[in-house]
Amino acid sequence: MKQICVIGVGYVGIVTGACFADLGNKVVALDVNEKRVENLKKGIMPIYEPGLDELVKRNVKAGRLSFTTDYAEAVNGSEFAFIAVGTPSGVKGEADLQYVAAAAKSIAENMTEPLIIINKSTVPIGTGDWVADIVRRSQPKPIDFAVVSCPEFLREGSAIGDFMQPHRTVIGSFDRDAASKVAQLHLPLRAPIVITDLRTAEMIKYASNAFLATKISFINEIADICEALGADVKEVAAGMGYDARIGRHFLDAGLGWGGSCFPKDVLALAYMAEEAGLEPRILNTVMDVNYERRKTAVSITAEMIGGSLSGKTIGLLGLAFKPNTDDMRDAPSIDIANELNVAGASVRGYDPVAMEVARGILPAVQMYTDPYEMAQGCDALMVVTEWNEFKQLDLDKIKGLLNTPVIYDGRNIYDPARMKDMGFKYRAIGR
Ligand code: NAD
Ligand code: UGA
Numbered sequence: 333m334k335q336i337c338v339i340g341v342g343y344v345g346i347v348t349g350a351c352f353a354d355l356g357n358k359v360v361a362l363d364v365n366e367k368r369v370e371n372l373k374k375g376i377m378p379i380y381e382p383g384l385d386e387l388v389k390r391n392v393k394a395g396r397l398s399f400t401t402d403y404a405e406a407v408n409g410s411e412f413a414f415i416a417v418g419t420p421s422g423v424k425g426e427a428d429l430q431y432v433a434a435a436a437k438s439i440a441e442n443m444t445e446p447l448i449i450i451n452k453s454t455v456p457i458g459t460g461d462w463v464a465d466i467v468r469r470s471q472p473k474p475i476d477f478a479v480v481s482c483p484e485f486l487r488e489g490s491a492i493g494d495f496m497q498p499h500r501t502v503i504g505s506f507d508r509d510a511a512s513k514v515a516q517l518h519l520p521l522r523a524p525i526v527i528t529d530l531r532t533a534e535m536i537k538y539a540s541n542a543f544l545a546t547k548i549s550f551i552n553e554i555a556d557i558c559e560a561l562g563a564d565v566k567e568v569a570a571g572m573g574y575d576a577r578i579g580r581h582f583l584d585a586g587l588g589w590g591g592s593c594f595p596k597d598v599l600a601l602a603y604m605a606e607e608a609g610l611e612p613r614i615l616n617t618v619m620d621v622n623y624e625r626r627k628t629a630v631s632i633t634a635e636m637i638g639g640s641l642s643g644k645t646i647g648l649l650g651l652a653f654k655p656n657t658d659d660m661r662d663a664p665s666i667d668i669a670n671e672l673n674v675a676g677a678s679v680r681g682y683d684p685v686a687m688e689v690a691r692g693i694l695p696a697v698q699m700y701t702d703p704y705e706m707a708q709g710c711d712a713l714m715v716v717t718e719w720n721e722f723k724q725l726d727l728d729k730i731k732g733l734l735n736t737p738v739i740y741d742g743r744n745i746y747d748p749a750r751m752k753d754m755g756f757k758y759r760a761i762g763r
Contacts, residue, residue, distance in 0.1 A: 333356060333357060333358050334357045334358070334411055334412065334517060335357070335358045335359075335360070335409050335410045335411055335412075336349075336352050336357050336358070336359045336360075336410055336411070336412045336413075336414065336517075337359070337360045337361070337362060337406035337407055337410040337412070337413045337414070338352075338359060338360075338361045338362065338413075338414045338416055339362050339363075339406070339413060339414065339415050339416060339417060339435045339438075339439065340362075340363060340415065340416040340417035340418070340431070340435065340453075341361045341362070341363040341365075341368060341369070341372065341378060341399065341416075342363075342378065342379070342416065342417075342418060343379055343381070343488055343491065343592070343659070344416040344452060344453070344484050344486065345361060345363070345414070345416035345417075345452075346361065346372075346377070346378060346379065346381075346384065346388070347381065347384065347486060347491045347492060347495050348414055348416055348452060348484070348495065349361035349397060350384065350387045350388045350391055350397060350492075351387070351492065351495045351496055352517075353391035353394075353396040353397035354387060354390070354391055354396075355520050355521075356396070356520075357396065357517075358396055359391075359396060359397050359398075360398050360399075360400055360405065360406045360410065361397065361398070361399050361400075361406075362399070362400050362401065362402070362403065362405075362406040363399075363401065364401060364434075366401055369399045369400065369401050372388070372399040373399050375388070375389055375392075379657075379658065379659070380656075380657060380658035380685045380686075381488065381489070381491050381492070381656075381657065382489065382490075382492070382656055383492045384491070384492065387492060403438045403439065403441070403442040404442045406442075407439055407442045407443050407444075407447065408442070408444055408445075409445075410447065411447070411448065411513075412447070412448050412450055412513075412514070412517065413439050413443075413447055413448070413449050413450065414450045414451075414452050414482075415432060415435045415436065415439075415449065415450065415451050415452060415453055415463075416452045416453055416484070417431035417432055417434075417435050417453055418431050418453070419431070419432060419453050419454055419455055419596070419600075420596060421595075421596040421599055421600065424603060425599040425600060425602065425603040426456070426600060426603045426604075427454070427455060427456050427596070427600040429455065429456070429459065429462075431453075432451070432453055432455060432459065432463065433463075433466055436449070436463045436466040436467050436470070437466055437467075437470045439467065440466065440467040440468075440469075440470035440471045440477075441470055441471070441472065443471070443475055443477065444475070445475065446475060446476040446477060447475070447476075447477045448477070448478050448480060448510045448513060448514060449463065449467065449477055449478070449479050449480070450479075450480045450481075450482045450514060451463060451479065451480070451481050451482065451483075451534075452482055452483065452484045454483060454484075454537050454538070454541075454593065454597055455481075455534055456534065456538075456600060456604055457531045457534045457535050457538070457604060458531060458534070459534060460479045460480075460481050460504065460505075460530035460531070460533075460534065461479075461530065463479050464477075464479040467479070478505060478507040478509075478510030479505070479530070480503060480504065480505040480507070480510050480511060480514050480530075481502070481503070481504035481505070481530050481533035481534050482501070482502065482503050482504075482514060482518075482533070483502055483533060483534070483536065483537035484537075485498060485499065485500075485537075485540065486498075488591070488592075488654065488656070488657040488659055489654055489655060489656030489657045490656070495521075496521065497521070497523070498521055498523045499523065499524075500523050500524045500525070500526055501515070501518045501521060501523050501524070501525045501526070502526045502528070502533050502536050502537070503515055503518075503525060503526065503527045503528070503533065504527075504528050504529055504530040504531070504532055504533020504534065504536075505527075505529070505530060505533075506529060506530065511527050515527065537597075538597055538600070538601045538604075539601075541593060541594055541597040541598065541601075542597065542598050542601050542615060542618070544582050544594070545589050545594045545597075545598050545618055545622070546614065546615075546618045547582040547583065548582055548583075548584075548588065548589050548622070549588070549589075549617070549618040549619075549621040549622050551565065551569055551582075551583045551584070551585045552585050552586070552588055552621060552622070552625060552761075552762075553621055554568060554585070554762065555585035555761050555762025556762065557762075558762040558763070559761075559762050559763070563762075564762070564763045565585045565744075565761065565762030565763060566585075566744055566762075566763060568762075569583035569584070569585070584743075584744070585744065585761045585762045586625075586718075586742055586743045586744060586761050587625050587626060587629055587664040587668075587716060587742040587743065587761075588621075588622040588623070588625035588626065588664060589622055590653035590654075590661075590662045590663045590664045591653040591654060591659060591661060591662055591663070592653075592659055592661035592662065595662040596662075598615055598618060598619055599619065601615060602615040602616060602619070623667070625664070626664050626667040626668050626671065627667075627671060629664075629668060629714065629740060629742050630668055630671040630672055630675065632740060632759055633646065633672075633712050633714055633738075633740045634675065636712060636738050636740060636757055636759060637711050637712050637736060637738055640675075640676075641672060641675035641676055641677040642675065642676030642677070643676060643677075644676075644677045644678070644711040644712070645677065645678045645679075645680065645709060645710045645711050645735075646672050646677050646678070646679055646680070646710060646711065646712050646713070646714060647679075647680040647681070647682070647700075647703075647706045647707055647710040647712070647713045647714070648665055648668065648669065648679065648680065648681045648682070648697070648713075648714050648716050649682060649703060649706075649713055649714065649715045649716060649717070649719075649722050650665065650682075650683055650715065650716040650717025650718070650719055650722065650743075651663060651665040651681050651682075651683035651686045651687065651690040651694070651697075651716065651717065652665075652683055652685065652686035652690075652717050653665075653717070654717060654718075655717055655718055655719045655720065656719075657685075657686070658685045658686040658688070658689050659686070659689075660686055660689045660690050660693050663686075663716075663717075664716060664742070665681070665690070665694070665716045665717070666693060666694065668714065668716060669681070669694050669696070669697050673696050678698070679694075679696065679697045679698070680697065680698045680699075680700055680706045680710065681694065681697045681698070681699050681700070681706070682699070682700045682701070682702070682703045682706045683717065683719070684719050684721055687699050687701070703721075703722070703725060703730075704726075704729060704730065704733060707730050707733040707734055708733045709733070709734075709735055710733075710734050710735060711734070711735050711736050711738065712734075712736065712738035712739065712740060713730070713734065713738070713739050713740070714739075714740045714742055715739065715740070715741045715742050715743050715745055715746075716742055716743070717743065718743035718744075718745050722745060723745050723746075727746075727751075727754060727756075728754065731754060731755065731756065736757070737754075737755055737756045737757060738756070738757045738758075739751065739756050739757075739758050739759075740758075740759050741758065741759065741760045741761070742761065743761075744760050744761050744762075744763065746758070746760070748760055748763050
């Protein structure tokens, strides 16, 4: 049984801690947020993630997973310390490393035995060396340590499955012994292991996220061309996806990408390129294409209800940045609601799990606990998040509740022919 500590129990930290505990390790998970730790001790999860509640409770009960705010308790006796704190966008688009720096310093101040420090947060190229420097300078007396990069590739909403069955494990370090120990720790996941240097491992993470974001912006541009020329982007994506060189994943056209990662990571990579004297033309375009989607969705909805949004009521089906999460960070719903408000519309919202978080972020949006109640008296509905429950809505009932039967389907969840037959004024993406 290895002892591991995980620093930061947000989306990545709590999943990492619970999964490593489930693999038979002893895990101490630490956060500086006292409320978060207090809640976890009571069995209250900090986030909504399918399967997490059960996984955490099972491992706490088995004595393999515990929570603390005390760095000494977390670090003492641990062979590995995973850093999983946030790296949000700074003012210039750079990754803000203040939480990583604070975590590295606290680990160094509290370590009493040799330790392998593993960076799981998404961090700019060169951060591993910088973390090593912070640790060296903050140790009260010199103790052996190694810094290893092991970026995380899980997706919210399917985080446990993604963690337990990764496509690959990337390990970056100059210390062969440390890299080999981290590889051993990941062996039960039975995924290909890529061992490389620190900077390359850090770059693999950014390049992967930027590539996926590029794929989505690409298919969104194709969707616009399909719409103009009379093709169906859903079938185009399916037809393209059979080619193994292209693949079917991440070719769903819609309102574009949001969330806590693609937006900040594409921006941070572009910032790094510019700092290095390069012009990241593709990355800049990928971002422009993406953010344009949100504006276009609002202008098409306006057109569908006669041109002006002033005095109209628009209902948003879905607020989270994607289904199966309550994460609202850079959710398209935020820009869409704000654009609608600026244009003079009243905005309503319904989301199966993100409403509580959304209330704090979108105070001008009137929240409803039922999609049918929300639809009553609306001039149009916009599908913003493709929650499964929206796919089976009673559309006849919805039609009867709306002032005008207008639906803008930003996630292509309905069949255009059926919607037309039902008498809806309906617009989808690229179809
Ligand atoms: P998060 O904001 O959900 O959680 C971060 C946690 O770290 C918070 O609970 C915060 O209180 C805690 N924290 C901050 N400073 C701390 C400190 N000094 N000591 C201990 N705890 C501290 O973040 P997240 O979404 O889990 O992302 C974490 C990192 O993982 C980011 O770099 C992100 O880019 C990367 N990542 C995220 C995902 C994802 O799906 N969310 C997937 C892959 C990689
Ligand atoms: C993404 C990556 O998929 C993970 O591999 C990575 O670990 C993570 O970022 C991260 O670094 O944090 P996540 O943001 O949780 O995961 O969710 P995705 O499923 O990738 O979706 C991101 C956004 O793209 C969502 O807004 C989603 O609606 C949009 N998307 C996704 C599309 O518009 N079309 C698609 O085909 C796929």
